[in-house]
Amino acid sequence: MIRLLVTRVLLGIVTLLIAVTVTFFVVHASGNPVAQILGDSATPGRVAEVTHQLGLDRPLYEQYLEFLGQLARGDLGVSLRYNEPNAELVLQRMPATAELAASALLIALVLGVTLGCVAAVREGGAVDRVVTAVSAIGTSAPVFWFGLMGILVFAVLLGWLPAGQMQSPISLVLPASTLSLLPLAQVARLTRSAMSETLRMPFVVAANARGLAPLRVIVNHALRNSAIPVLTIFGLQTGLLLSGAVTVEYVFAWPGLGTLATDAVQGRDFSLVQAVVVVGVVVFVLVNFVVDLLYTIIDPRIRESRA
Amino acid sequence: MSAITDAPRAGAAAPAPPGRVLEIDRLTIRYGRGRTTAHARPAVDGVSLHVAPHEIVGVVGESGSGKTSVAMAAAGLLDATEGSITANGRPVSTRMPRSDRANVQMVFQDPVASFDPRQSVRAGLRELRRLHGARTRWIADEELLDRVGLSAQLLPRLPHQLSGGQAQRVSIARALLLRPALLIADEPTSALDVSVQAQILDLLRTLCDAEGLSVLFISHDLAVVRELCHRVYVLLHGELVEQGDTIRVMSSPRHAYTARLISAIPGHYSSDPHPLETP
């Protein structure tokens, strides 16, 4: 168990390092942010002065090493644009995104597992066909399109739901559903395939031969044994979900990390972009670590091999 | 079915070996971590055995006996941790050259699983011919299938279009094409119906007589081994517990485990030397 923890933490650090390194060089390759921060009226002299103040005229590797040094100390740096600690900016926006992402994941998990189960139990039935079709659409259509269609239909045409911005709990409905579509489709599809395989396993047939109630066989035996692949995809989905959140927040003017990231990229606020990436990666690594722990709880064989 | 007398070849004395088709000397195989240190109990522990020309030799054991590991190592599909294996005097290992590899061929319990599902019988043979060149030119496809009792009409068939017995014959034919000195058969009849099993055993016997093939026959089934093999080795937990002439081993086993195995053959329960032990 300790070894698992250590390897997971090391793996998480490596993931983080790769992610921030890529981000660092990509944002720095996109040009000098100072001109944009100062606005059109700034003179070249002023731009050079601020560039020097911010240390952006130093060699790239020096900046990179300094950035890593800060990161190692847990310092996320100061925003170039707002001149405030990045950590604070991120913390302010975090709750909105957390609320959005958690709702989306919950919808995806509950609906996805239920639909996948029903589709597997009634293979070839109406639900199965709908689930197959919907998950094909859900995994192939872009998120922003869904968002716009949602606004068009439910906010503009029907007037049932607000089109965005955080006003009341109900304003969460459209963005959360939009964000949940991709993971919902994936979870439903995977649950269906894992379940239909498990339902054919000898122990499920045997459970039926012992006269157990069908619902009990499905939930207590088949679903439990199908949980591991579903959990795995669920953990990986959080990554996609975070990137989906950027789009969804933009479409719905949701004041979360996604909009913060979008603004930071547009304003070439390197430092803030990197801070958001760091937070995103940490969340991703943590969620997958939790998923990994869940394996151990579900499957005694995995538990033993790790003991 | 009268007893010992009509047990086909078991009583026949094995021909005196000028050379040995297979010689396994103090073979030890360890898996996984602790290969070098003595952590885990080895899967195979200091097993020595040999196969002489034209001989059918049985290796008998239950699950965990290491019999499949012995087979894999003898076929050069698995490396020995300690000890040596030679076939016709040439070392056997996973790195042996193709010409040597052709010399020891293996057939498995589930032949269909070892076939490419989209490759016809003919295409499978063609691939072997391409790989092994001149060595395979001695016989045409049709005649080869005839030797294993199959019609040439099966040539265009795909693996799933073959019955279990046909598939096993095809896998024997593929082995035969390479003119091996030794055929290693790992439970080749365990997945087959008894009537089909009898035919495959007949085939192996015929090939041994007619083609001069030697066979290392791996099985859990003492009754089959008794019917087919000249000599037998009994494995328990990776160790050799008994060896000898099949008839002698079956009629007067020297090791208690062999006796227990024999008494567990259906039809022999009442000959039980030890009453049922409660584990």
Added chain:
Amino acid sequence: MAPLLEIDDLTIEAATGEGPITLLDGLTVSMDAGQVLGLIGESGSGKTTTARAMIGMLESNLSVRRGSIRLAGTEITAARPRELRAVRGRDVGFVFQGAGSSLDPLLRVDHQLDEVIRRHRRDVDRSRRRTMTLEALASMGFADPEHVARSYPHQLSGGMRQRVSIALAMVVRPKMLIADEATSALDVTTQKEVVQLLTRLVAENGVGMVFVTHDLVLAEEICTSVAVLRRGRLVEYGPVERIMTDPQAEYTRELLAAVPRW
């Protein structure tokens, strides 16, 4: 008194793209409590189909064309799904092929036994269920039932798992047991232990058992009567001694000749 199991003219068809195929053709056999009926055949004989039909669990493309199965007073072919679920487990225990592949790998043995007792003995409380669980395991010859009860399937050997499967089939004391190639995947020495266990269970509890196997010689060790099937037809049926010593059907003679034995 009516026999425990009465199969009359049972005919089962499979729906295929090219129309129906008859898998079982007019099978008539019967069995009393305390007896062991062997259903013997090679692949495609219809023996497993017959066993599945007895608990109303045919594959979805199979159906009973005609005939009847009366099992402990219930007409299986006419029973509703709800009645069938009550019969399964309560009146008839089913043991499958494989070394315990009929156990849920994620659940402890006691959990799985408890689930079956709770289903079929609604009036029994938790502590009584625990006792029944341990008793069932003890009667399978486990020296330490507590330990087995706490184990997960993968922590047990193949033979132990198969004995747990039998415990699951026997725990609510059904009148009948169906063993479908229940020992075929086991090592010979383990197979012998399990066969002797089954023999003892039949003798001690007075249950009837249908023993499905491809191995005619194994059937001789355990069965009182034997039905030899070939391609869905009954080719020979009678007391086991008679069939082993004086087989009437050509096919039975071939089968006996093909089995290596001495």
